[in-house]
Amino acid sequence: MRRFVLWVWLILMTAPDVGAADEWKLPPEKTTLRPGPGREVVLGQCLPCHSADYVTSQPPMVRAAWLASIEKMRSKYAAPIPTNSVALLADYLTAQYGKPDPGP
């Protein structure tokens, strides 16, 4: 009996707190990136500081614009992106979320 009372007491005391904690919880992050060569590298290099939708919501950009975006992440936000993965990142981003260069 004593144990039962203790349980009721515990439930009554903790339930409102659990409810309140939920009010301070964000919905799950959206992480989808389209499949394609280089996807794993983008997941590793571009998601430490923000969700994938920062990338996927951009307008279709030419390769030079994606290169400029990668360069901004490195120079302004100190993203530790190795120089030898920049081309692969730009290839993936241009293929999946970009557009071809305008003709000559």
Add this chain to the structure above:
Amino acid sequence: MGGLISGRIQGKETYDLPFENGVRELVQYPQKRPLIRLTSRPPQLETPMAVFNEGVLTPNDAFFVRYHLAGSPPSKAMLEGDAFRVSLAGAVGKPLEMTVAELVRRFEVVEVTAVNQCSGNGRGLFLPRVSGGQMGNGAMGCARWKGVRLADVLKSAELSAGARQVSFDGLDRPPTPGVPDFVKVLEMDQALDPDVLLAVEMNGEPLPWLNGFPLRLVVPGHYGTYWIKHLHRITVLDSEYKGYWMDPAYRIPDDPCAHVAPGTKPRRTIPIGRFNVRSFITSHPEGGVVRAGEMVRVRGIAFDGGAGIREVTFSADGGRNWQGAELGRDPGRFGFREWTVDWQPGGKGERVLWAKATNRLGESQPLEPLWNPAGYMRNVVESVKVRVA
């Protein structure tokens, strides 16, 4: 212009912003109704255009959300009760530190109705497109903000003779040490403006978590970038602050209309400041249908950077004829001003509706969009296409 709820992605409702790659999920966040989600970490949420037709005050649960740093929003443990303190230090004689309860006990509590708008509101509509947060026109809202005057707090700390600027830092945190902390600065004369508040309430309730609970800076007439959320550190400076989010971020071309030729770079830039004049039709969504031969009441809102709205005109024929709108109750010079017009649509067919506002300084809105590389300060006359059937 206004998007429509247009479909579902994986069982979720989506919202179609009127530009390429503009399909977004509608997602419900704490204390919010489902809003247009731009990003999830950190959260950025946009208000659907139809909300602005509910009234001139934007409900707290529909108010837009903009964070920059993935260490946001701060946790409950950092914000509640005595855990949260705001400090004022730097070039002052008497530094302060207090809880929010102490702040409102010690200083006079006042209220202002003011629009908050993101610098990049409408960036997705820029042509040529620019990179950055891709939102429609829903990164704005108008609320009644209640709090204490920043000027009163500054004066009580006894400003030093050389005090020049004031910097503001919130509890949102960068994801890595290499990302600059989000700190913004006001010049001393701006900081002493009695309209600038340290706000604790919004529309009669404590600030929502995602809008800066428990304390945020309110800078009426100025872009949201200055309205620091979860404000916990105020520093009076005797030299000019240099920091990433003041320079090179949030800069506009040093030109009266903040623009350059599309695709070019400005020669000189200055920090973004006051809102330009804007107006919106809120009663009719893009693609809406009205009945031929019946009088139609068209409604909307207008605002500017603090001079106040003098006039709104309406056109249903691409600007050949303009009709004056009736202005609603004056909310004070910083709020959304409601306007209405009774329009006789005539015969069947498509019509393009325009609204154009002018402020008390005679400043108005351009018919052709002005461009700048960061996608700030859009204020072209917006159009809504409807069908008369």
